[in-house]
Amino acid sequence: MNVGDKIKSLRETAGMSKGKLALEAGVSAAYIGQLESKNKQPTVDTLSRICQALGITLSEFFASDHPPELPPEVRRVCEKVQKLPPDKLRILNDVLDTWVKSE
Structure with a gap:
């Protein structure tokens, strides 16, 4: 893993400019650029x-x-869930919430 690449990726994912990250971390924007x-x-x-x-x-x-690698049965469920329309996904979520709460 490259530290500089990871910082840049995390910064961009967070929607932060180099200047904002630098300000919040107490370093200069030029230093963030060098990293x-x-x-x-x-x-x-x-x-x-x-x-x-x-x-x-x-x-x-x-x-x-x-x-981490998901077990095969979880992968199969995830593949099916990704194909559900929004209304069916909400219903499935409600059912899962009920099952999880009852345990």
């Missing part, structure tokens, strides 16, 4: 402040980019 262009590596303290500004923890930052 994202892989010219610098942040200290743990600085990365922690960047993560805080992004609303995530250091653990979340370093977590795998790949979600």
Whole structure:
């Protein structure tokens, strides 16, 4: 994993400019640019402040980019759910809520 690429991806996902992230993390926008262009590596303290500004923890930052593999039966259900129209999806959600609450 490249730290600069991850910062840029998280920043863009959060809809933040380099300037806003820099301001909230207590660094300069130029420094954020250097991190994202892989010219610098942040200290743990600085990365922690960047993560805080992004609303995530250091653990979340370093977590795998790949979600855990779903069991086959869950994948099949997900494939079917994706094909449901909105009205049927709401009904299914209500049924699932009822089942989960009753356990």
